[in-house]
Amino acid sequence: LTPGCLSLRNTRVGSIGDKNLQVEKEVTPRFVELGTPAEIRTEPDIEFRVGQGVNKQREQSKVFKLTSTQDKQQVKLIIAAAYRQIFERDIDPYIVKSEFSSLESKLGNDEINLKEFIEGLGCSKLYVKEFYTPYPNTKVIELGTKHFLGRAPRNQVEIRKYNQILATLGIKGFINAMVNSAEYIEMFGEDTVPYRRFPTLPAANFPNTEKLYNQLTKQNDDLVIPSFEPVAIADRS
Template sequence: MTSLMTAQRLGIEPFAQSASVELFPNEKGAEVEVIIRAIYRQVLGNAHVMESERLVVAESQLKQGNISVREFVRQLGKSELYRSRFFDNCPRYRAIELNFKHFLGRAPESYEEMTAHSALLDQSGYEAEIDSYLDSDEYQQNFGENIVPHYRGFATEGNNKMVGFSRIFQLYRGYANSDKAQIGNGKQARLNREVIQNTVSPIYIGSTGNAIAGTSGGSRGQFYRLRVIQAPKLTRTPQYRVSNLEYLVPYEQLSWKLQQINRQGGKVTSITPA
């Protein structure tokens, strides 16, 4: 997980310090209320929900154990509350990138992903678009039936493209901001240029809005310090060590090194100019 100092600087401290929120069997009352609040916060992009807007029937079904967290997320995603905020009032590609953020906890990784979801909307409609995230193998592998979706893009993961590590910061603007406040008034998708050109996005500091030097273009000859958590392969020995590594990499080799770390199963916790 991202180091505390880096997390504070980037505005992701709440996610760096918190564990996944999961609904366990036989939980009731206040415990389920915590789950419900976490679902609203994630799926509605940290926007405030009035009492009159809450999904009373779905909440009751979840409390009684009749539906899973995944099905509650599905009902919320298909609700008029979600659609009115993040689809009817959004340019199409902005709506799609928000769906990736809210339901899969990451940014789109390619233009092909964006166009595939746009085609699905044309062919099968809005509800099929929501189902495509909830019924995906990716959702099941990361959240299953009872883990509340959460932002995964702040740490690198195996089998995911490295561009997602930087692009999530384009979509996440700090814990105090809401996605509802970032839509409307003709605002376009934030990642259009990056996904079309297949380029890395700048990483912005949440508290200031300033880009970290070098993340979008970089200067030739600039070196970067990568801090990495590298889990070794399992052995027959009883000890299992996780090694903390640090690399000093020139800008020209940065992309290649990040891909190598990803292939080897490492997780990048910070990238800073040396």
């Protein structure tokens, strides 16, 4: 048996051996199969799919930004927007006169910036009475992230973090931590009233924020991100 005979025997048509010459079938991963559309999608169809789950509120959101304190009408408008964001309602003039007139005056005279004004509202007696005293810490954290960061808490890790701050530094330390966080500075800076955002990461944050903003705060004290049954509310008065 010569090498030439062996080569002719192994490489002729119909005699492919097991070594080197066997053709392996390529297997398409299952996730690729599931992600490949079965039909040809048009541009309107793609736009419709991209817009699923996104309501018109995202397009209709108005951002209030303080550009100059010389325009007193604009300052008044910004202050009213801040009250609605932090207290979820318009504030009556007699309450403003008794508690917030000093803050408004400092903002109008450029003694403080808008971020410091927002922090002052959060540390006020009215905010403590409305959103801290009646609720357990977990609900306080949900309302705090809603008012000052425009979203629901991301996860239990963030809730534990702010819970420790509440336990050690109190409500003022909690407000200070949010207003001076990197997220607040990046999103709102020192001249923008916090507003509702539409976060997409982590994925659960989008529906949680939607649920939190659609709740009537004074008529529903359910937790959006429950971890356990809350114990009886302690009297903080």
